[in-house]
Amino acid sequence: MWGLKAWRRRLTSGRAAVDEELWEKVVSRFAFLRALTPGEKRHLHDLTQRFLGSKQISGAAGLQLTDEMRTVIAAQACLLILNLSLDYYQGWVEVIVYPGDFMPRHEYTDEDGVVHVEREPMQGEAWLQGPVILSWEAAAELENNLGVNVVIHEFAHKLDMLNGEPNGFPPLHDDMSREAWLQDFTSAYQDFCVRVDRGEDTAIDPYAAENPAEFFAVLSEVFFETPQVLRRAYPKVYRQLSRFYCQDPVVRVMH
Numbered sequence: 485m486w487g488l489k490a491w492r493r494r495l496t497s498g499r500a501a502v503d504e505e506l507w508e509k510v511v512s513r514f515a516f517l518r519a520l521t522p523g524e525k526r527h528l529h530d531l532t533q534r535f536l537g538s539k540q541i542s543g544a545a546g547l548q549l550t551d552e553m554r555t556v557i558a559a560q561a562c563l564l565i566l567n568l569s570l571d572y573y574q575g576w577v578e579v580i581v582y583p584g585d586f587m588p589r590h591e592y593t594d595e596d597g598v599v600h601v602e603r604e605p606m607q608g609e610a611w612l613q614g615p616v617i618l619s620w621e622a623a624a625e626l627e628n629n630l631g632v633n634v635v636i637h638e639f640a641h642k643l644d645m646l647n648g649e650p651n652g653f654p655p656l657h658d659d660m661s662r663e664a665w666l667q668d669f670t671s672a673y674q675d676f677c678v679r680v681d682r683g684e685d686t687a688i689d690p691y692a693a694e695n696p697a698e699f700f701a702v703l704s705e706v707f708f709e710t711p712q713v714l715r716r717a718y719p720k721v722y723r724q725l726s727r728f729y730c731q732d733p734v735v736r737v738m739h
């Protein structure tokens with residue numbers, strides 16, 4: 485466990501050390517991390533330590549977090565920004581981890597002014613300029629469920645939120661075209677919704693049909709975990725994500 489004093493020291497230094505042994509253990513857990521080149525692994529290790537030094541990852545509902553658990557979460561979160569920068573996770577500091585599904589209380593007012601309270605079990609949640617909330621059970625169980633990854637999902641929402649409410653349109657790089665992004669994502673989204681409506685057994689989680697923000701987050705999971713599935717289904721979207729994340733994960737899984 486990290487004591488508060490050690491934690492503060494690490495925060496001040498901007499980096500929380502993850503020793504080689506623990507790092508190897510965490511990397512070996514996930515096929516999509518094992519597939520990285522030695523250089524990429526080293527870079528991810530460095531980013532992960534800086535992520536741990538700048539974010540506060542805490543357990544909720546009695547969950548006691550270990551260094552290993554924090555590293556498991558941070559390493560996956562940093563995979564998205566491997567070729568971007570830690571600045572993509574700026575403006576918020578907290579990651580809250582529940583032992584399993586959690587029941588957030590969502591209040592909203594409908595058109596008639598009636599206030600509704602929703603309580604639905606969730607595995608992850610990302611707040612605009614606020615925390616990322618995760619179920620440890622879901623975050624730790626990924627190897628058995630390739631193509632589904634709650635950590636990648638919620639951190640993709642965080643990237644989407646860099647320019648406001650999530651809408652599947654994160655801030656693109658200067659050499660990318662907003663029109664092309666919109667066109668490629670919209671036509672893929674429409675095609676996917678038709679398939680889901682038809683009751684097709686899609687290779688991609690049907691939850692992606694919920695709205696364009698979920699489409700981006702779910703496709704980011706597929707992009708990193710089973711990239712060949714995404715490239716087969718929506719090659720143009722694969723290329724857009726590849727340019728946005730500055731990574732080409734299909735090359736990794738072909739080795």
Ligand SMILES: [Zn+2]
Binds near residue numbers: 701
């Ligand atoms: Zn989502």
